[in-house]
Amino acid sequence: MWFWFFIYFGEADINFLLKAEALEVKHMLEAGVNTTSVVVRTFDVTLLVDPQSLHQTPSTENQIEKRGQVNYEMTSVRERSGNERFISKDFEGAIEMYTRALGIRPDNPRVLSNRAQAYIQLKRYELALRDTEVALQVSDGDDRKVLFRRAKAFYGLKRYEAASSVLENLQRNRNTRVSQLPLVPTAEEVEEFVQSVNHRLEEKLNGGYDLNKMLEAAQATSTPSLDHADYIGPVRVAGVQENRKGLVATRELVAGTLLLCTKAYAIIFSEDLKPEMPLNFISICAKVLGVSLEEDLKTEMGSSSKSAVDHLILKVQEKLKSEPHAAEEFYSHYAVANMPRDERSEQSKETENRQVDRRLIGQIVRRYCLQEQFQFPMGRHKIAAGLWILPSLINHSCLGNARYYSIGDFMFVRAITDIAEGEEVLVSYVEPLDSFEDRTSMLWMRGIICKCSLCSFARERPAVVRLRNSLSRAFEAIAPRVKMGRPLLPQLHRIIAELRGSAGDSVTDEEKFPLELVEPLLAVSYLHLNTGRINDAVQVLLELLEHIPRCGGRSNIARTDISCQLSAIYNKMSKPSESRKWKEKAREEFNLMNGDEDNLWESYLADTAAMTAQNFVKF
Numbered sequence: 001m002w003f004w005f006f007i008y009f010g011e012a013d014i015n016f017l018l019k020a021e022a023l024e025v026k027h028m029l030e031a032g033v034n035t036t037s038v039v040v041r042t043f044d045v046t047l048l049v050d051p052q053s054l055h056q057t058p059s060t061e062n063q064i065e066k067r068g069q070v071n072y073e074m075t076s077v078r079e080r081s082g083n084e085r086f087i088s089k090d091f092e093g094a095i096e097m098y099t100r101a102l103g104i105r106p107d108n109p110r111v112l113s114n115r116a117q118a119y120i121q122l123k124r125y126e127l128a129l130r131d132t133e134v135a136l137q138v139s140d141g142d143d144r145k146v147l148f149r150r151a152k153a154f155y156g157l158k159r160y161e162a163a164s165s166v167l168e169n170l171q172r173n174r175n176t177r178v179s180q181l182p183l184v185p186t187a188e189e190v191e192e193f194v195q196s197v198n199h200r201l202e203e204k205l206n207g208g209y210d211l212n213k214m215l216e217a218a219q220a221t222s223t224p225s226l227d228h229a230d231y232i233g234p235v236r237v238a239g240v241q242e243n244r245k246g247l248v249a250t251r252e253l254v255a256g257t258l259l260l261c262t263k264a265y266a267i268i269f270s271e272d273l274k275p276e277m278p279l280n281f282i283s284i285c286a287k288v289l290g291v292s293l294e295e296d297l298k299t300e301m302g303s304s305s306k307s308a309v310d311h312l313i314l315k316v317q318e319k320l321k322s323e324p325h326a327a328e329e330f331y332s333h334y335a336v337a338n339m340p341r342d343e344r345s346e347q348s349k350e351t352e353n354r355q356v357d358r359r360l361i362g363q364i365v366r367r368y369c370l371q372e373q374f375q376f377p378m379g380r381h382k383i384a385a386g387l388w389i390l391p392s393l394i395n396h397s398c399l400g401n402a403r404y405y406s407i408g409d410f411m412f413v414r415a416i417t418d419i420a421e422g423e424e425v426l427v428s429y430v431e432p433l434d435s436f437e438d439r440t441s442m443l444w445m446r447g448i449i450c451k452c453s454l455c456s457f458a459r460e461r462p463a464v465v466r467l468r469n470s471l472s473r474a475f476e477a478i479a480p481r482v483k484m485g486r487p488l489l490p491q492l493h494r495i496i497a498e499l500r501g502s503a504g505d506s507v508t509d510e511e512k513f514p515l516e517l518v519e520p521l522l523a524v525s526y527l528h529l530n531t532g533r534i535n536d537a538v539q540v541l542l543e544l545l546e547h548i549p550r551c552g553g554r555s556n557i558a559r560t561d562i563s564c565q566l567s568a569i570y571n572k573m574s575k576p577s578e579s580r581k582w583k584e585k586a587r588e589e590f591n592l593m594n595g596d597e598d599n600l601w602e603s604y605l606a607d608t609a610a611m612t613a614q615n616f617v618k619f
Contacts, residue, residue, distance in 0.1 A: 075104045094118045109135040113146045125156035148185045160200045204229035207258045212599035218408030222271040226408040231261040246395045253419040256592045260413040266315040267386035267409045268308050308384035313365045334364045368392035397426040398452045403552035416550045428552040468516045482523045513547040560589040
């Protein structure tokens with residue numbers, strides 16, 4: 001049963017009305033509408049009549065017409081109020097007023113279309129799509145604007161084929177609509193949007209990204225949100241060892257193949273956080289081990305006690321609240337088989353009608369989020385934490401066969417070695433050139449025990465690991481002086497000799513070259529170059545290229561840098577053919593990491609030219 005109250009007023013009595021109704025009546029007065037008396041419903045106004053008429057049945061056409069006229073005027077007032085709020089970028093307020101207008105006349109196509117546009121501004125594309133569908137059903141003739149907004153809603157949902165179909169329909173029927181009206185949208189607007197949709201289709205179907213333009217757009221702001229399509233290449237989600245999900249190749253792949261490119265489901269940039277916000281793994285680990293998610297979420301968003309990952313959890317929650325249609329799809333990616341044993345029962349408790357499961361979201365984000373070590377090497381913005389759905393399902397190996405990196409809020413995954421059909425795609429969550437101790441401590445925070453050959457050897461030979469750690473610390477102690485050009489070759493040669501012999505004789509050739517050798521050898525080549533011992537420097541660099549694996553992190557960058565350095569050395573030695581050979585080798589290594597993009601390559605060469613001219617070797 002509805003409860004009504006009556007207010008009789010003239011213009012001076014508007015202050016006694018509820019705020020929303022007062023605004024509507026003010027507009028009605030300005031429009032010259034008779035407001036001698038109205039009826040106001042407590043929750044929402046859906047009907048306006050003279051109070052006396054509540055006791056009467058409208059028996060004459062005049063009474064019915066009068067009531068309809070008042071309803072029409074009130075609908076117009078609310079629509080106008082919604083338009084004003086939209087113009088002032090109060091999209092929530094605009095949606096409220098459009099909804100109130102539709103409460104009186106639910107079949108108003110113009111109001112439905114306007115509310116759809118407000119939903120699009122708030123990225124609520126499913127709701128926008130629903131409004132455009134109804135608007136088209138009740139359209140009174142010219143539906144060009146509705147079709148354009150429907151295409152925008154499909155675009156926002158990444159349903160580019162559907163957006164393209166709507167735009168084709170729009171273009172095909174442009175000349176059959178109300179010709180005396182101005183074209184809205186214009187032909188130029190439609191054509192520009194068609195081009196955007198076509199670009200997104202090329203990206204989605206073929207991975208055809210303009211990486212240079214993406215990088216330029218990402219560098220234009222400290223919190224980039226790029227407009228591109230997701231690309232799912234020759235990989236699929238499958239069950240892998242230990243009853244876990246992972247990604248496997250669907251065909252034979254060569255090194256350098258683009259496997260995935262996806263936009264972050266949610267992302268936190270350093271600029272999103274207060275300066276005092278802790279961003280390091282220690283704070284994250286402390287929260288994982290000692291503080292419940294429920295307690296975390298009781299504090300304010302801006303609390304300095306919250307880490308980047310805590311903020312990411314809140315962002316995922318907000319997104320699921322605003323996109324309830326996506327909740328089950330989100331949870332399904334992280335099925336119980338991928339969760340640790342002690343978390344499976346928690347996930348199994350709610351399998352239906354979930355939207356915002358705070359505890360489960362916290363478990364998913366903390367386990368699967370990626371952090372700043374995956375930044376594109378030439379990017380200038382800094383990612384604090386992000387969640388990319390498919391990339392986060394790729395399992396770890398220190399000697400991975402793929403690498404991922406970000407440009408803006410997009411994550412790219414490329415094969416860095418050849419991958420067989422059905423072989424699992426693996427990336428390194430840590431820096432492969434770090435010590436075993438550092439790698440295992442970082443992986444422990446994610447509940448991972450790596451079983452790659454590097455880690456397996458280290459577990460079997462703890463004494464060797466201790467010796468190598470000791471020698472690495474000895475190198476770190478003298479590295480600053482080496483960079484200053486101090487002649488410390490005897491000390492470096494001693495460290496290198498002990499590292500080479502640390503595993504004894506009964507090991508493979510691969511194990512005789514521990515990755516702890518990389519930085520000391522780079523330091524030796526640097527000193528050789530600065531003392532004119534060019535041939536010795538070349539021999540050291542060639543040995544490094546022979547043994548540094550392609551496994552992500554600094555190893556791939558080092559291979560490109562060393563090849564560039566060799567090209568510069570041979571150029572100085574007036575050996576152009578050798579110089580060209582090593583420049584081509586550097587380009588090959590670069591392309592394996594970043595794709596075959598001329599502008600990116602030229603940018604890399606410009607960045608490294610000054611360093612190579614000064615005999616610079618990174619270590």
